[in-house]
Amino acid sequence: MSAEPQQLEVVAWTAEGAPRPRAVRLPADPFDGRVHKTAMYDAVKMYLANQRQGNAMTKTRSFVSGGNQKPWRQKGTGRARQGSTRAPNWPGGGKVFGPIPRDYRFELPKKVRRLARSSALNARAQEGALHVIEPLAFDAPKTKRVAELLSKMGQLGEKVLILTAGHSPNVVLSARNIPDVRVLRYGDASAYDVLRASRVLVEEPALGTLESGAEVTVEIPEARKARKAKRAKQAQKAEAAAAAEGAHKPAKKKAAKKAAARKTAPKTEKKPAAKKPAAKKTTKAKAAKPKKKS
Numbered sequence: 001m002s003a004e005p006q007q008l009e010v011v012a013w014t015a016e017g018a019p020r021p022r023a024v025r026l027p028a029d030p031f032d033g034r035v036h037k038t039a040m041y042d043a044v045k046m047y048l049a050n051q052r053q054g055n056a057m058t059k060t061r062s063f064v065s066g067g068n069q070k071p072w073r074q075k076g077t078g079r080a081r082q083g084s085t086r087a088p089n090w091p092g093g094g095k096v097f098g099p100i101p102r103d104y105r106f107e108l109p110k111k112v113r114r115l116a117r118s119s120a121l122n123a124r125a126q127e128g129a130l131h132v133i134e135p136l137a138f139d140a141p142k143t144k145r146v147a148e149l150l151s152k153m154g155q156l157g158e159k160v161l162i163l164t165a166g167h168s169p170n171v172v173l174s175a176r177n178i179p180d181v182r183v184l185r186y187g188d189a190s191a192y193d194v195l196r197a198s199r200v201l202v203e204e205p206a207l208g209t210l211e212s213g214a215e216v217t218v219e220i221p222e223a224r225k226a227r228k229a230k231r232a233k234q235a236q237k238a239e240a241a242a243a244a245e246g247a248h249k250p251a252k253k254k255a256a257k258k259a260a261a262r263k264t265a266p267k268t269e270k271k272p273a274a275k276k277p278a279a280k281k282t283t284k285a286k287a288a289k290p291k292k293k294s
Contacts, residue, residue, distance in 0.1 A: 008033060008125045012204070015134040017152030024132050024210040030118030031125055040123075042108055043116035043191040049104045058098030061086050067093075116191035121200075130200045132210065135165065141173035146181070161197035163189055165205035 008031045012020040061067070067086030074081055088096045108116075124130040131153070138145065150156040163186040164171055172183045184193060186206035194200060204210060 039116040047192040058095040061094030120194035138170035
């Protein structure tokens with residue numbers, strides 16, 4: 001018997017950036033809770049390969065100009081035989097097995113691409129990185145509105161992907177000047193787009209009619225910032241204490257080494273110093289000087 005699809009619930013937000021009191025249940029298609037890592041890997045690999053231009057090229061010996069004749073005769077010179085000055089072992093010669101222009105493009109079956117996309121959405125939903133938001137109805141492009149919305153949701157500064165229900169040019173123009181924020185239609189987002197973003201915001205109409213789920217309590221971004229600041233202060237205090245302790249460590253190590261040396265050194269009894277014999281006083285008789293003969 002096949003297992004029943006997992007019912008996923010995510011946090012829902014208003015268009016002003018306020019969390020709703022109850023979560024919403026995502027539809028079983030494509031949110032069935034299945035995450036196929038191999039399909040996602042193949043989809044990302046295909047996307048990146050299809051972005052390559054493939055125009056890198058190096059010159060082999062057949063493309064380098066010159067070297068049409070032998071630099072010297074075959075025999076009689078005492079040197080190694082050479083046929084061209086454009087061989088790979090010569091300075092200025094051609095490259096061996098260098099890159100040539102090629103096409104890196106390849107395609108995956110449609111079912112594999114769909115599986116990769118649904119797996120990416122399920123992965124983000126299970127991580128709590130996918131959120132449902134009310135439709136963003138902007139009368140005119142205004143970057144400040146999107147920035148305030150993301151700031152209230154605590155997602156400003158992260159890689160955010162906004163998936164709209166339809167074509168919303170005002171939303172696109174409002175978000176294009178914010179770094180790491182991208183706006184796409186829900187149907188146009190690929191597995192790579194979903195996996196590249198750390199947060200995914202989906203407009204509610206894009207998913208159809210959603211049922212209410214359990215009650216949720218969303219942490220206020222201000223409280224989150226205060227907790228982060230507290231952790232930063234604690235980390236700074238710990239670093240300062242570690243630095244102060246490290247400054248005293250050399251002196252402590254020296255004292256410990258001296259104490260260990262004293263303990264391990266063999267005890268030797270001190271002998272009394274030997275007294276030196278007193279020097280004898282000797283008087284030398286003065287030698288009589290010979291008298292001069294007259």
